[in-house]
Amino acid sequence: MTEYLTKYRKYILECLEDENCDFAKLLDYHSEKLRHFQHERFIHLIVLVLFALCTVITILAVAIYNKLTLIPLAALFMVLLVPYIKHYFFLENTVQLLYKDYDAIYKKVHGFSQEDLK
Known part of the structure; x- marks a missing residue:
C-alpha cells in the first residue's frame, strides 16, 4: 500500500x-x-487499536498475574506494533496530503477552493 499510495x-x-x-x-x-484510501485508513485504525489493546492486555497479564510465559508474546506484540504504527501514520499523513490535492483539483475545475472563501 505504501508504494501504491506514493x-x-x-x-x-x-x-x-x-x-x-x-x-x-x-x-x-x-x-x-x-474514498478507497479513507476506507483503507479506517480498517488499519481498527486493526491498530485492537493490536494495541492486545499488547496492553498481555503486558498487564505479565505484570498483574506474574505470567512469565507471556513475556515472549508481549515482546512480539511490541516488536510488531512499532512498524504498524509507522505504517498507519504514513497512511494518515498521505491521505491528508490527498485532501490538499483534491482542493487543488477542485480549484482548477470550479475556480475557487476553501482558502478563497476565507
Missing part, C-alpha cells in the same frame, strides 16, 4: 502540473480513490 500521489501531482489534463474527470477519479 505512486498515486506522484501521478496526481503530475496531472496538476499538466494544463491539458481534464480536471473534471480527474476530480471524479480522485474522489473515488480518496
Whole structure:
C-alpha cells in the first residue's frame, strides 16, 4: 500500500502540473480513490487499536498475574506494533496530503477552493 499510495500521489501531482489534463474527470477519479484510501485508513485504525489493546492486555497479564510465559508474546506484540504504527501514520499523513490535492483539483475545475472563501 505504501508504494501504491506514493505512486498515486506522484501521478496526481503530475496531472496538476499538466494544463491539458481534464480536471473534471480527474476530480471524479480522485474522489473515488480518496474514498478507497479513507476506507483503507479506517480498517488499519481498527486493526491498530485492537493490536494495541492486545499488547496492553498481555503486558498487564505479565505484570498483574506474574505470567512469565507471556513475556515472549508481549515482546512480539511490541516488536510488531512499532512498524504498524509507522505504517498507519504514513497512511494518515498521505491521505491528508490527498485532501490538499483534491482542493487543488477542485480549484482548477470550479475556480475557487476553501482558502478563497476565507
